[in-house]
Amino acid sequence: MGLSLLVLALIAVAAVLPSQWVASKENQRLGLEQGTPFARTPASAQPVDERIVFGDLGDLAEQYPPDGDVFFVTVTEPAQSVLSWFAGRDEPAIQFLTSEEKFGVQTPQQRRRFALESMRSSEQVAQFVALERVGFDVSLAEGDVLIQDMVCLEPSEDGSECVTWSPSDDVLDPGDRILEVDGEAIDGVEDLSRLLAGLQPGDVVTMRVDRPEDGELEVEVELTASPDEPDRTIVGFFPFDTRRVELPFELDIDTGSIGGPSAGLAFTLTLIDELTPGELTGGRNVAVTGTIELDGTVGAIGGLRQKASAVAQTGVDVFIVPAAQGEADIEAARLAGGDDLTIITVATLEEALEALEELGGDPIPPPTP
Numbered sequence: 001m002g003l004s005l006l007v008l009a010l011i012a013v014a015a016v017l018p019s020q021w022v023a024s025k026e027n028q029r030l031g032l033e034q035g036t037p038f039a040r041t042p043a044s045a046q047p048v049d050e051r052i053v054f055g056d057l058g059d060l061a062e063q064y065p066p067d068g069d070v071f072f073v074t075v076t077e078p079a080q081s082v083l084s085w086f087a088g089r090d091e092p093a094i095q096f097l098t099s100e101e102k103f104g105v106q107t108p109q110q111r112r113r114f115a116l117e118s119m120r121s122s123e124q125v126a127q128f129v130a131l132e133r134v135g136f137d138v139s140l141a142e143g144d145v146l147i148q149d150m151v152c153l154e155p156s157e158d159g160s161e162c163v164t165w166s167p168s169d170d171v172l173d174p175g176d177r178i179l180e181v182d183g184e185a186i187d188g189v190e191d192l193s194r195l196l197a198g199l200q201p202g203d204v205v206t207m208r209v210d211r212p213e214d215g216e217l218e219v220e221v222e223l224t225a226s227p228d229e230p231d232r233t234i235v236g237f238f239p240f241d242t243r244r245v246e247l248p249f250e251l252d253i254d255t256g257s258i259g260g261p262s263a264g265l266a267f268t269l270t271l272i273d274e275l276t277p278g279e280l281t282g283g284r285n286v287a288v289t290g291t292i293e294l295d296g297t298v299g300a301i302g303g304l305r306q307k308a309s310a311v312a313q314t315g316v317d318v319f320i321v322p323a324a325q326g327e328a329d330i331e332a333a334r335l336a337g338g339d340d341l342t343i344i345t346v347a348t349l350e351e352a353l354e355a356l357e358e359l360g361g362d363p364i365p366p367p368t369p
Contacts, residue, residue, distance in 0.1 A: 036096035042310035043074040045287050048270040055250025068281035070270045072263040073289050075303035077102050093309035093336040121241050122261035123253050128245040130271035142188025143242030145178040151236045153227050166236025167222035180208040199233050201225040262301035264292035278362030287311040290322040296349035300324040308337035323347040
């Protein structure tokens with residue numbers, strides 16, 4: 001009886017003690033061993049078409065609700081206890097994380113703005129690519145100038161960190177929205193390029209920016225030369241692609257709590273299926289992950305092995321993933337997904353359409369030149 005009580009007490013203690021007490025990994029950026037209080041785990045696979053709402057299509061288009069669904073996939077990164085670490089330490093679909101791996105080095109406000117902007121950009125690109133692919137006349141309008149990251153002028157020898165950042169890093173932060181340059185309003189990246197014309201590295205401009213945690217600020221920014229094009233003067237940051245797609249009809253994708261751009265390819269394929277006759281998936285359910293670029297390129301995403309496990313648990317048996325993940329990541333996903341999950345790699349939208357056709361889906365006519 002006493003031993004049983006002791007075991008129960010130990011289990012109760014292990015369920016509340018954080019996993020970092022017993023688990024750690026090396027932070028390669030800092031060269032330090034750090035605890036892993038979090039884990040990336042499978043979340044869910046959900047149909048995309050339930051999140052798409054069309055307005056009045058009029059005579060412009062016709063909607064074709066599909067029988068089969070394209071599923072997008074999510075992961076979660078909850079805090080872990082000693083008990084959950086012990087139970088999941090050998091599971092291929094569980095990846096323990098340091099605080100930096102979960103949160104990065106950004107502030108909470110920056111993380112929220114980045115997640116929302118990445119999701120918004122993914123939604124916009126998906127709409128543009130899908131409608132253009134089925135023959136609609138669509139265009140992109142300039143958006144705000146929002147800083148995604150600062151430019152590194154000199155990386156370390158192994159490329160693991162930045163030795164010298166652009167001078168603007170002293171006064172600008174990722175997440176800042178550029179409002180004015182020398183008193184002139186900025187309506188897009190083209191405006192910024194126009195105002196920089198004729199200026200030289202070392203020149204200083206006054207910028208008004210909107211910073212998530214501080215509101216509007218006025219800063220003095222020293223310009224620099226592009227590390228790739230020494231004759232070109234730059235502010236020294238990489239912007240988000242905030243352009244907005246101009247559609248011929250009203251269309252809304254409910255992104256809900258989806259964070260990041262990994263559902264881009266799934267959005268694109270679902271829109272194509274909804275706007276073309278026949279069954280793109282052949283009437284079957286297919287899970288899809290991967291970013292989508294304006295040229296149709298499919299990009300890598302995070303948490304592939306966890307997503308493969310989530311797909312398998314949902315009962316979907318086909319998972320289309322980016323070829324850009326690399327062989328090691330894809331093999332880890334195959335292990336986590338199990339023998340009943342077929343994983344197909346694609347590098348472009350056209351490859352994804354071809355893969356669906358090989359699975360029994362109806363072909364989509366080639367784009368009009």
